[in-house]
Each structure stands twice: as structure tokens, then as C-alpha cells.
Amino acid sequence: MLRVVVAALLAAGAVLASAAAAAAPAQPGRVFFLRGEQLAQVARAGRSPAVALRHLIAGPTRAEHALGFRSYVPTKTKLLGVRVVKGVATVDFDSRFVSARNPGSLLARLSEVVRTLTGLEGTKAVQLLINGKVTTGVFPGVPTESPVTFAYLQTPNKDLPKPPERKRGRVDPHIKKVQLRLIELGYLIAGDADGRLGPATSNAVLAFQKWERLSRTGLLDARTEARLASALHPEPVTRVSVARRAEILLDRQVALLISGNRVVRAISVSTGKPSTPTPPGHYRVYAKIQRWWSTPFREWLPWAVPFVGGIAFHEYPVVPAYPASHGCVRQAFSVARSTYDFAVIGMPVTVLAKS
Secondary structure (H helix, E strand, C coil): CHHHHHHHHHHHHHHHHHHHHHHCCCCEEEEEEEEECEEEEEEEECCCHHHHHHHHHHCCCHHHHHCCEECCCCCCCCEEEEEEECCEEEEEECHHHHCCCCHHHHHHHHHHHHHHHCCHHHCCEEEEEECCEECCCCCCCCCCCCCECHHHHHCCCCCCCCCCCCCCCCCCHHHHHHHHHHHHHCCCCCCCCCCCCCHHHHHHHHHHHHHCCCCCCCCCCHHHHHHHHHCCCCCCCCCCCCCEEEEEECCCCEEEEEECCEEEEEEECECECCCCCCCCEEEECCCCEEEEEECCCCEEEEEEEEEECEEEEEECCCCCCCCCECCCEEECHHHHHHHHHHCCCCCEEEEECCC
8 A cells, every 4th residue: 555655656746747847948957977987967958856867868869979978777767756855856767777787887877866866956865766666785885775865875885906916926037128128119117127027017018919909918929029029119190299198099909198299108908898988089187086986886996087077097907908998998007007197187188999
């Protein structure tokens, strides 16, 4: 009986909200999608919770999609009702809203809903219902038995990831010779030639293979060593007269740090996967954040250098040789700090689809 009453109240709230929206002139509103690892605001007509949620379910426009905006809310999700009482927005979706196996996708869609509703008609917290029932254990690390605030999602719930412990093997004169060559070509920096095949050298080898369009093994194989002997120093794809800038080459999965049109370091990176690609374009670094918390995905992004929305260079524990991120430019522990130190606020960043 209680479930029927709750459903009826929610349905009535949705009807009243729709009627009010139809009777009043449209007011400027907003919803929050994702752009990379963070939420980003876009304008929409109407300011009621029901209207905002319908815009959220509809997802980004084609133009917004091209700029890197994404929504993790399934487009066929049905809004069964929404009402705001004493600062708590109770929203009821059908089961499509929780139809995902990927924990990150679930957390992202929850953050979109909570952030979009926060502030509308005085909303301070969101109580989520699925088919009229309270959910439990669906969103990793986020209890939804009681109302959820956006401040809660913004609060880190885990420690910073630690770099893998470096194993110091014996010094190999041949490895040191290779390292000196990689320094000469701009894949390692001065001081990296320690004669040990560690993470920085492995990243440099992989970056070299990507630039030279060799097999992306990260291993110092015979073909890689042969190419090292005759390789030329990487050159920027574009020519710009600025002191410092960066190019991100999506086809090669390489980032170039450039000073005075000379590449000072080439780095192996992992950019956005096909469903969340890093958008090509010309951008500028707008912040440098040593510890950046991704509110939607609830994970740390150390040494972050954002250049558009929530898309940034940042450190990440897993950096495969192929595009795998939510739109950001992932870097290994061994190189992320170097990019952070090189970057300055306002530095141009060019993302190129082909090089």
C-alpha cells in the first residue's frame, strides 16, 4: 500500500511540474554532463527538476558530443517521478538507470543526477528510487539508502595511489648506452641514464616505438635498437612561436613537450577510448593541480594539467599503449611529474587526430 502511495505522489509531482513548465515561459536552465574526468555545465531551457532530468536523459547535442561532452545516463531511462520537499529531491527512475556492469559508469550517472538537481527548487540532497524502491549496494562506495549530497561525492574516499616500488637491479653498460641515446633524442631527460631498465626507460622505449611507428611492445627488441641507431629527433607537427607548448598526437598516442619549436620530451600516453575520445582542437592550460579528485569516477588524478573542461594530462596507474581513458591524457608515474613541472598556466595544447 505504501509503495502505491509513494508512486502516486511521485507521479502527481511529475504531472504538476510538467504543467507548471508548460504554463510559464521557459527560463534559462542547466544540466551537467561529463567532459573527461569532471562534470561540465551546459545550458538548457527550463529550470524545473523534471525538465532538467529529461534534458539529462536526452544527452548532449551532436555539437556538444563533438566537443567531448558525454552522458552516462542511459538514453532510454524513464523518469517515473520527481519531487522536492525540504531540500531533498526524491527522484524515481526505472531499472534502466542501473543497467550497467561498469562501476565507473554507474558512479558517473549518479553524479550527473545529483549535480544537476542540486540547487533546483532548493535541492540540497537527492534520494534515488528505482521503480519506487530505495536502492542499496548498487553504486560502489556511495550509500544510496539515504539522500546523497554533491559535497559527499566531492569528498575523497580513498588514499592517493602510490608509485610501484622501484626494483634496483644491476647496472648494465648497454642499457646505459641506450638511455644516453634516448636522452639525445628527447625521450628521456638528463639524469635518467642509470644503466637500469626501469619504468622511465620502458616509457621512453614505448614512446620511441610509437613515434617511429614500430610495434608497441615497450621492449628493447632488435628492431627497436636498430632504429635507435639511425633515428632523428622528433619534430613538432605544427609551428608556433611560443616559449612552451604541447602537442597530443592521437594516432601515435604520444605527447610532445615543446620549447621554442624544439621537442624537449616525447612521452607515451593513453588518450580517450573510442566511446570517450579526446577531442582534437586548440586549447590552453587553465590550472595545475597536484591532487585532482574526479568527482564522477571517485578516483585520484595526481599531477593534473587540465586544458579543457575535465580533460587533462594526469598520472594514472594503468597506461596502456592504446587509447583507454575517459578523454584525458593518461601518463605513467615515471613521467607525469615532468609534464606538470614543464607546464605553465596559459600554455597552448594542440590535440591532433593525425600526425
